[in-house]
Amino acid sequence: MYLSPVIRTFSLLIQLVAQSGGDPRSPGIAVEARLAGRWGISVGDTIAIAAEAAGPAQQRVVEAIYRGRADPATALRGELAVRFHLADLANLLGAPDRVDRIGVAVRPGIGPDSAAARINQIGFGFRAYPSATIASESSQTFLVVSRFHQAIGFIAIVASAVFLLCIMLLKVEERRLDAAVMRMIGLARRTVFLAFLLEATLLASVGAALGAALAYLATVLTNLFYQRKFETTLVFAHLTPDIVLLAAALSLVLGIGAGALAAARLLGATPLALWRRA
Amino acid sequence: MIGRWAARNAVRHPIRTGLVVLGIAVASALLLDMTMLSGGMERSFENMLLSRGFQIRMSPKGTLPFDTEATVAGVTPIVAALRSDPAIAAAGAAVGIPVHVRKADSLVTLVGYGVDPKGQGFYQVLEGSDLAPGDSAGMLVGAPAAARLGWRLGDTVRLLGRLDPQSAEAGIERLMTVRAVVRWLYDSRDQLSVGGPYRVVRAMGRFVDPDPGSMIMIKVREGHDVDSVATRLAARYPGVQVNSVAALVRQFRNRLVYFQQLSLILATISLVVAVLLVATILAITVNERLGEVAVLRAIGVTRARLVGLVLIEAAAVTAVGTGLGIGLGLVTAGWLDDILTSFPGLPAAISFFVPEPAAMFRATTVMIGAGLGAAGYPAWLAARAPIALTLRSEAE
Amino acid sequence: MAHSSVVIEARNLAKQYSINAAVVSALRGVDLRIDRGEYLAILGPSGSGKSTMLQLLGGLDHPSSGTVRLLGTDLADLNDRELTRFRLTTIGFVFQRFHLLPVLTAVENVELPMAEAGRPRGQRLARARELLGYVGLASRAQHRATELSGGEMQRVAIARALANEPALILADEPTGELDQATGGQILELFDRLHRDGATIVVVTHDEHLAARAGRQVRMLDGRIDSDTHG
Numbered sequence: 053m054y055l056s057p058v059i060r061t062f063s064l065l066i067q068l069v070a071q072s073g074g075d076p077r078s079p080g081i082a083v084e085a086r087l088a089g090r091w092g093i094s095v096g097d098t099i100a101i102a103a104e105a106a107g108p109a110q111q112r113v114v115e116a117i118y119r120g121r122a123d124p125a126t127a128l129r130g131e132l133a134v135r136f137h138l139a140d141l142a143n144l145l146g147a148p149d150r151v152d153r154i155g156v157a158v159r160p161g162i163g164p165d166s167a168a169a170r171i172n173q174i175g176f177g178f179r180a181y182p183s184a185t186i187a188s189e190s191s192q193t194f195l196v197v198s199r200f201h202q203a204i205g206f207i208a209i210v211a212s213a214v215f216l217l218c219i220m221l222l223k224v225e226e227r228r229l230d231a232a233v234m235r236m237i238g239l240a241r242r243t244v245f246l247a248f249l250l251e252a253t254l255l256a257s258v259g260a261a262l263g264a265a266l267a268y269l270a271t272v273l274t275n276l277f278y279q280r281k282f283e284t285t286l287v288f289a290h291l292t293p294d295i296v297l298l299a300a301a302l303s304l305v306l307g308i309g310a311g312a313l314a315a316a317r318l319l320g321a322t323p324l325a326l327w328r329r330a
Numbered sequence: 331m332i333g334r335w336a337a338r339n340a341v342r343h344p345i346r347t348g349l350v351v352l353g354i355a356v357a358s359a360l361l362l363d364m365t366m367l368s369g370g371m372e373r374s375f376e377n378m379l380l381s382r383g384f385q386i387r388m389s390p391k392g393t394l395p396f397d398t399e400a401t402v403a404g405v406t407p408i409v410a411a412l413r414s415d416p417a418i419a420a421a422g423a424a425v426g427i428p429v430h431v432r433k434a435d436s437l438v439t440l441v442g443y444g445v446d447p448k449g450q451g452f453y454q455v456l457e458g459s460d461l462a463p464g465d466s467a468g469m470l471v472g473a474p475a476a477a478r479l480g481w482r483l484g485d486t487v488r489l490l491g492r493l494d495p496q497s498a499e500a501g502i503e504r505l506m507t508v509r510a511v512v513r514w515l516y517d518s519r520d521q522l523s524v525g526g527p528y529r530v531v532r533a534m535g536r537f538v539d540p541d542p543g544s545m546i547m548i549k550v551r552e553g554h555d556v557d558s559v560a561t562r563l564a565a566r567y568p569g570v571q572v573n574s575v576a577a578l579v580r581q582f583r584n585r586l587v588y589f590q591q592l593s594l595i596l597a598t599i600s601l602v603v604a605v606l607l608v609a610t611i612l613a614i615t616v617n618e619r620l621g622e623v624a625v626l627r628a629i630g631v632t633r634a635r636l637v638g639l640v641l642i643e644a645a646a647v648t649a650v651g652t653g654l655g656i657g658l659g660l661v662t663a664g665w666l667d668d669i670l671t672s673f674p675g676l677p678a679a680i681s682f683f684v685p686e687p688a689a690m691f692r693a694t695t696v697m698i699g700a701g702l703g704a705a706g707y708p709a710w711l712a713a714r715a716p717i718a719l720t721l722r723s724e725a726e
Numbered sequence: 727m728a729h730s731s732v733v734i735e736a737r738n739l740a741k742q743y744s745i746n747a748a749v750v751s752a753l754r755g756v757d758l759r760i761d762r763g764e765y766l767a768i769l770g771p772s773g774s775g776k777s778t779m780l781q782l783l784g785g786l787d788h789p790s791s792g793t794v795r796l797l798g799t800d801l802a803d804l805n806d807r808e809l810t811r812f813r814l815t816t817i818g819f820v821f822q823r824f825h826l827l828p829v830l831t832a833v834e835n836v837e838l839p840m841a842e843a844g845r846p847r848g849q850r851l852a853r854a855r856e857l858l859g860y861v862g863l864a865s866r867a868q869h870r871a872t873e874l875s876g877g878e879m880q881r882v883a884i885a886r887a888l889a890n891e892p893a894l895i896l897a898d899e900p901t902g903e904l905d906q907a908t909g910g911q912i913l914e915l916f917d918r919l920h921r922d923g924a925t926i927v928v929v930t931h932d933e934h935l936a937a938r939a940g941r942q943v944r945m946l947d948g949r950i951d952s953d954t955h956g
Contacts (some may be wrong), residue, residue: 180348192674199669204596207662211603218607221346222614317345329392331834331841481799623824628786629839630814630888632807718787721821722777 079140080115085285087132088117101134101147121284156180182195213306216256218229220310223255223319224248235323245315252311253304260303267283332631336639339619340646347647348442352609354651354697355658359605362693363666370473370684375582379575379677381515382422384451386446386548387578388563391571401425405543409446412563413683414544420700421542422446425530427535430490430500433479437498440490443481444516444531445459449660451515451547453525455547457474458510462699469506470525478522481508491534502534519671575665578668589682604697605649605704608644612708616640623712624720633713640709641702647701648690648701652694660685730899732798733894734760734783734926739792740948741778752778754775754948756793762893767936768929770945776929777898779945783927784896785809785819788794797893814843818887822899824879826871829888832858832882839889850889857885861915866909877908895919901935913938942953 081101083093093099093114100109120133158167164182165167171180227248234244274289340347362499390402402408405423412421412538422445429442445453447461452461453470461468469489471481481487485508490717491502506526523533533540556574564572583590616623623636629695664685670682741753749781755776760766768776782788784796785801794801797816813819813929830863833854840850858867861881871879879902887895900916901909913935920926920940928935936942 067704189674196670196673200666203541203666203669207356207363208596208599211356211360211600212355214349215595215603215607218346218349218353218611221349222611225346226614331830331838335827335830340828393752558800572748621825622827625821628784628813628819630810630842630890633845634807635842652810716787718778718781721781721786721825 076140081112081114082135084133166263216306217310221314224314256304256307260300351651353607356696357600358652358655359659360600361476361522364593364682365665365689365693371682374681376579382451384547384549388546388570401539401542403539403542419551424548425532426544444528445525446528450685453512455510467684468509470512472523474520476511476521516677599702608701608704616708616711624717627717636712637709644701644705648698653695730872736793739929742790749910755773765926765939766941768943775948776945780929799868818895820887820897820900822902829874836885858918861885897924
């Protein structure tokens with residue numbers, strides 16, 4: 053059985069988390085590594101703890117220092133935790149035999165939905181939810197953030213597309229004289245166009261590769277920065293092969309497309325006109 | 331005359347200029363959105379809290395108002411004492427409980443607020459009239475609840491309270507008449523809420539504390555300092571959390587660190603894109619026109635004037651792009667706001683992107699400044715062009 | 727001190743360029759004096775230093791050593807702003823490739839130096855039209871530079887050079903880009919300018935043009951090889 057966050061706020065804003073099992077007569081606690089590190093707490097130390105800022109303090113011995121599981125829902129809040137034996141915390145809070153949540157593991161072969169429905173039929177004063185429902189509800193926030201990131205990504209892609217088109221246009225414009233000479237010495241329009249297309253492909257490929265390297269570097273730096281800032285092992289930025297492929301494909305399509313457009317526009321003119329405008 | 335030369339040059343390559351303007355427009359749109367995002371939610375939160383002019387909240391220790399089912403015990407004497415305080419213009423308690431109504435065969439659960447119209451800071455009457463003193467059967471309905479349940483002014487509704495979770499039998503029932511459709515300021519989007527007289531609604535809930543209240547709102551009299559009143563009240567009521575709006579905004583700001591950093595990063599990226607675009611295009615354009623620049627220098631145009639022209643061209647292109655970008659930014663901000671305000675439980679009154687003139691002015695100024703900064707190198711190229719050497723290479 | 731009739735006095739003029747690691751001497755100690763109303767042609771093969779000489783005389787470049795005095799003013803004493811102003815008001819340039827501003831019309835190209843000098847719009851427009859009439863292009867005033875033929879462009883360039891009534895006209899290969907007939911028209915224009923009292927220095931390798939000038943200076947390897955003035 054697991055008792056989950058029973059929240060009472062200390063004057064020092066410590067979050068108390070109770071853990072079942074162990075000997076309730078032994079008033080030991082486990083302190084989260086970040087809290088231990090910040091306050092210099094070691095195993096064996098005795099610390100005073102109170103449920104209310106003005107309430108009476110009680111002595112507890114630190115039995116363990118633990119590292120909490122990286123949880124995106126709580127990592128950014130910067131809350132620090134101490135774990136108690138369940139009965140000990142309930143007594144400390146003056147609410148014996150009272151819990152916020154009860155975790156239930158069903159036997160193999162039994163569906164969590166039907167188990168939850170059955171508990172709700174017979175239970176009194178509480179409601180049971182399958183873990184999947186709670187996970188889906190609590191992930192709503194992250195789904196919203198993910199949609200927001202996609203929207204921002206779309207705007208960024210539009211901005212890069214315009215930038216790329218601009219650069220490619222200039223790059224091809226720069227080749228006006230070369231195009232004029234090539235056309236005047238008898239090269240077919242198609243040959244010159246293909247030459248420009250090849251150049252655009254090369255540029256887009258090199259740019260995409262450099263972009264992927266830059267993105268990898270940015271990912272490493274982002275993770276380093278935020279993992280330090282929030283003292284967590286959570287991964288904040290994750291560069292997956294899918295993302296690299298999508299970005300490379302977009303760069304190539306946009307780069308080559310922009311190069312082709314610009315080249316087609318340039319080669320629409322006669323060689324003499326190109327020469328005069330060069 | 332030279333201005334005419336610069337102006338005609340700007341439209342000499344319409345596709346190129348168009349693309350630069352478009353690029354700057356997209357970058358400025360992103361910059362504006364990020365400028366709005368960086369402070370918008372905080373300001374929107376502050377506006378929401380101050381929308382009825384109540385600058386101080388008293389709530390159960392360790393919670394935000396209506397954050398948990400925790401209550402403040404003994405609110406009646408506290409409110410009476412607050413109302414007699416010369417520094418306080420108005421004070422009122424509120425309580426929140428679950429209430430229910432039957433609709434066809436199903437049971438609909440709503441949030442029920444017990445309010446004191448004499449000192450309430452968390453609803454606005456949209457239609458109808460507020461609860462009158464002594465009206466014990468009047469009810470205020472939030473717009474989403476009115477729409478969902480088809481209630482109109484004057485309808486009588488049976489509210490159920492203290493519901494037995496097993497039998498679904500109500501421990502208490504009250505017949506209430508809809509007096510007004512209101513906007514509950516702290517409700518999330520589509521939240522179903524109703525309100526009634528404080529004592530009536532409180533009687534329908536289950537409470538451990540005697541004389542409970544979820545929150546007390548306080549309006550400080552003009553000429554009195556809000557923070558010092560809050561400090562005084564905190565000392566007088568140590569068992570209760572006293573927060574000024576400014577303090578709540580400060581706490582809220584800490585929760586927004588992600589959006590602040592994201593907006594900073596994306597705003598920086600948009601500026602870098604704009605700077606690269608302007609610098610690259612102008613550098614290439616100046617290089618293309620270096621011959622003309624050398625001729626202008628030869629016939630007596632000063633360096634300062636050429637630098638000025640390049641800067642004006644950059645400013646003009648950036649200003650046009652930014653002008654378009656502001657419009658585009660407002661459209662995309664609406665889109666992004668729709669996404670972010672779908673956060674579960676977020677009060678509907680909160681916006682992430684608040685279109686304030688200050689944000690638009692800041693984004694425009696920063697973007698034009700960046701455009702001018704980006705023109706620095708091309709301007710230097712124009713100013714430093716060696717006349718003789720350039721003319722010689724042009725002649726070859 | 728320069729005599730009042732002296733327009734240009736160059737003494738011991740030298741110019742060296744660094745090309746990659748090598749140093750090239752374009753001019754090696756040239757002395758030259760040009761009086762008011764003179765029509766002087768500087769001739770010489772490619773690389774003889776004639777264009778460099780013209781650029782130094784016009785204040786477009788700085789000599790490595792030596793001095794150029796224009797109307798008694800040592801160009802080295804002027805800062806960039808003063809030198810620019812000096813070019814605007816005192817010198818008219820005509821270039822081989824015309825160098826008109828393509829986005830401006832013929833009349834606007836001629837107006838440009840006057841606008842820079844701060845002349846009122848009405849006055850400069852009248853003068854620009856008068857100058858275009860002088861070079862025979864009154865009917866082409868509203869045409870953009872790109873719509874004119876080579877000879878027409880050069881005539882507009884000459885009108886532009888005359889805009890601020892300069893004390894000196896410097897022309898670098900003014901017929902170099904033109905066919906013989908069109909070049910002939912330009913030469914006639916220079917003759918007319920000379921008759922009207924202008925001081926003209928023309929750099930050319932065109933013997934016909936040089937023959938029409940009152941004085942010929944021949945250059946070779948950065949030095950004056952001969953000067954008909956003695």
